Amino acid sequence: MPETETSRPNLDAIRAAARRIEPHVHRTPVxxxxxxxxxxxxxxxxxxxNLQKVxxxxxxxxxxxxxSLTDAEAEHGVVTHSSGNHAQALAWAAGRRGIxxxxxxxxxxxxxxKNAVLGYGGIVHDCEPTLESRLEVCxxxxxxxxxxxxxxxxxxxxxxxxxxxxxxxxxxxxDLDAIVVPVGGGGMIAGIAICAKALSPRLxxxxxxxxxxxxxxxxxxxxxxxxxxxxxxxxxxDGLRTTLGERTFPVIRELVDDIITVPESEIRQGLRLVMExxxxxxxxxxxVGIAAxxxxxxxxxxxxxxxxxxxxxxxxxxxxxxxx
Amino acid sequence: MPETETSRPNLDAIRAAARRIEPHVHRTPVxxxxxxxxxxxxxxxxxxxNLQKVxxxxxxxxxxxxxSLTDAEAEHGVVTHSSGNHAQALAWAAGRRGIxxxxxxxxxxxxxxKNAVLGYGGIVHDCEPTLESRLEVCxxxxxxxxxxxxxxxxxxxxxxxxxxxxxxxxxxxxDLDAIVVPVGGGGMIAGIAICAKALSPRLxxxxxxxxxxxxxxxxxxxxxxxxxxxxxxxxxxDGLRTTLGERTFPVIRELVDDIITVPESEIRQGLRLVMExxxxxxxxxxxVGIAAxxxxxxxxxxxxxxxxxxxxxxxxxxxxxxxx
Numbered sequence: 118m119p120e121t122e123t124s125r126p127n128l129d130a131i132r133a134a135a136r137r138i139e140p141h142v143h144r145t146p147v148x149x150x151x152x153x154x155x156x157x158x159x160x161x162x163x164x165x166x167n168l169q170k171v172x173x174x175x176x177x178x179x180x181x182x183x184x185s186l187t188d189a190e191a192e193h194g195v196v197t198h199s200s201g202n203h204a205q206a207l208a209w210a211a212g213r214r215g216i217x218x219x220x221x222x223x224x225x226x227x228x229x230x231k232n233a234v235l236g237y238g239g240i241v242h243d244c245e246p247t248l249e250s251r252l253e254v255c256x257x258x259x260x261x262x263x264x265x266x267x268x269x270x271x272x273x274x275x276x277x278x279x280x281x282x283x284x285x286x287x288x289x290x291x292d293l294d295a296i297v298v299p300v301g302g303g304g305m306i307a308g309i310a311i312c313a314k315a316l317s318p319r320l321x322x323x324x325x326x327x328x329x330x331x332x333x334x335x336x337x338x339x340x341x342x343x344x345x346x347x348x349x350x351x352x353x354x355d356g357l358r359t360t361l362g363e364r365t366f367p368v369i370r371e372l373v374d375d376i377i378t379v380p381e382s383e384i385r386q387g388l389r390l391v392m393e394x395x396x397x398x399x400x401x402x403x404x405v406g407i408a409a410x411x412x413x414x415x416x417x418x419x420x421x422x423x424x425x426x427x428x429x430x431x432x433x434x435x436x437x438x439x440x441x
Numbered sequence: 442m443p444e445t446e447t448s449r450p451n452l453d454a455i456r457a458a459a460r461r462i463e464p465h466v467h468r469t470p471v472x473x474x475x476x477x478x479x480x481x482x483x484x485x486x487x488x489x490x491n492l493q494k495v496x497x498x499x500x501x502x503x504x505x506x507x508x509s510l511t512d513a514e515a516e517h518g519v520v521t522h523s524s525g526n527h528a529q530a531l532a533w534a535a536g537r538r539g540i541x542x543x544x545x546x547x548x549x550x551x552x553x554x555k556n557a558v559l560g561y562g563g564i565v566h567d568c569e570p571t572l573e574s575r576l577e578v579c580x581x582x583x584x585x586x587x588x589x590x591x592x593x594x595x596x597x598x599x600x601x602x603x604x605x606x607x608x609x610x611x612x613x614x615x616d617l618d619a620i621v622v623p624v625g626g627g628g629m630i631a632g633i634a635i636c637a638k639a640l641s642p643r644l645x646x647x648x649x650x651x652x653x654x655x656x657x658x659x660x661x662x663x664x665x666x667x668x669x670x671x672x673x674x675x676x677x678x679d680g681l682r683t684t685l686g687e688r689t690f691p692v693i694r695e696l697v698d699d700i701i702t703v704p705e706s707e708i709r710q711g712l713r714l715v716m717e718x719x720x721x722x723x724x725x726x727x728x729v730g731i732a733a734x735x736x737x738x739x740x741x742x743x744x745x746x747x748x749x750x751x752x753x754x755x756x757x758x759x760x761x762x763x764x765x
Contacts, residue, residue, distance in 0.1 A: 146470050148470075167720045168719075392758055393758060394496075396492055396496060396723075397720060398717075398720040398722055430720035434717060434761070434765060435762070437762075438762055441758060441759070
């Protein structure tokens with residue numbers, strides 16, 4: 118489908134996104150930690166999106182989407198269905214523009230997540246805990262309000278926004294051999310891959326996902342969007358339980374060099390290592406990049422300098438003992 | 442005692458320390474967090490010494506002391522008695538110079554602390570868990586080895602090293618109204634006060650300590666070194682249980698504008714706030730600065746822009762639930 122190919126976000130779209138969101142998001146720091154270098158067997162540069170607004174990279178895509186709207190569009194607000202970081206990020210971004218954010222969440226979503234959205238000024242709409250109900254309520258709310266639907270990852274504005282991570286990282290750290298990126302729906306890795314391959318074609322892009330939600334690895338092998346091998350609830354990396362989308366998969370198939378899957382035990386050890394030695398609070402999904410460096414597949418690459426995206430820091434401290 | 446007054450470290454000594462330790466320590470980042478600004482009622486700039494080498498500001502003083510030694514002195518190594526961050530920092534700094542570090546620790550010190558010192562290449566010497574035994578074993582080891590004793594805070598080389606925090610912070614953030622510094626033995630606040638008052642006399646320096654270890658507040662009132670009101674083991678801020686020293690107290694008496702004491706409940710809330718919202722792992726001693734911003738004494742100052750030193754990040758994750 119040449120039309121889809123040519124209409125995907127490119128480096129210019131990512132540069133435009135960077136200018137658009139610059140007044141709103143943090144240029145997150147890149148930190149290093151000798152103990153992590155030792156574990157990884159190479160120099161590691163941690164891109165700290167856990168220190169991003171709303172505690173996750175999702176602030177980038179959401180604010181790019183919200184500030185891309187015309188005034189006429191924006192007036193009616195934005196709508197999404199999500200119970201994760203995208204919900205908070207969209208509520209926050211809409212608040213920055215002074216427009217309503219309608220967030221459709223299942224009735225069984227944890228109160229802490231609803232409260233986070235409400236805390237950023239979002240309007241929560243209940244739905245049943247099924248994908249059908251989510252989509253239906255989302256469509257109803259969009260129709261009633263005239264609001265623009267901003268999906269969590271399968272959206273060019275969102276992909277371009279997440280791509281600004283790559284733009285920043287390449288400016289902050291010269292001569293990287295690879296960037297390691299957690300993969301859920303694929304919006305972040307698609308944006309980063311587009312940016313990095315345009316600026317530095319020999320730089321490799323590695324996706325990482327938990328073994329039990331290995332849809333990206335399976336999709337890359339089969340050439341079409343696949344589901345997970347296991348029950349998504351079996352991974353502690355709750356941000357990575359989704360599957361790839363129609364907009365993200367073609368980019369990943371073309372530009373991502375490899376997808377590494379990591380066992381839960383390594384994700385837990387990675388979480389502990391980052392918190393104990395790098396002194397950063399991260400959520401379990403952000404630990405998969407550290408876990409990847411322990412794999413045979415990673416070791417075989419022989420990289421010297423690697424960027425790892427710590428994608429978020431929204432950890433439930435009270436649940437921490439069960440995650441270590 | 443004019444001699445003592447004139448021989449204390451000055452701005453030049455701190456600048457020399459900065460040059461000396463620059464190849465070894467991190468220039469730690471300054472981070473901001475809207476949620477903390479809201480709690481504090483002013484703009485807060487977090488000086489992240491939790492991200493320092495060995496996870497605490499102690500790396501600065503220890504490396505300044507170790508690299509101040511002549512080759513002839515250094516050859517015999519360094520000696521200290523400490524079971525806290527100074528022990529790890531001295532072992533680390535000595536390792537950087539390739540000389541032995543002899544650390545005297547009580548037999549009842551936690552294995553995790555002994556292992557941390559051993560991990561940095563330090564040599565652990567056992568003593569009884571009394572101050573008398575610590576001092577005696579320390580003296581014996583120094584005599585046997587010819588090593589130089591580097592105390593944890595009551596030492597001009599250490600004070601000058603800790604003062605480099607102030608030098609960096611003033612370069613990183615213009616127009617601060619105050620710097621808030623946790624006070625244990627007083628080495629850090631003495632160094633920062635000397636530096637800040639020399640460079641920006643109207644900038645105020647506030648010390649903070651837990652209510653149950655209020656020796657600095659009491660000493661400031663009485664004009665001589667006092668002990669604590671309560672049992673030091675009753676505070677979770679274990680790094681602040683010591684009392685002021687002969688070298689640090691005169692500096693604090695002259696240059697520190699106020700000492701604020703904070704209750705344990707506020708220290709716990711500060712710890713949670715920094716971890717949940719700023720996404721930084723800190724040790725309880727580093728939470729007292731956040732706690733101070735909630736006090737009536739702090740509010741009465743009407744500061745607009747405040748630096749807070751997050752002094753360390755060596756938190757026992759497995760003990761975290763009992764600290765929140």
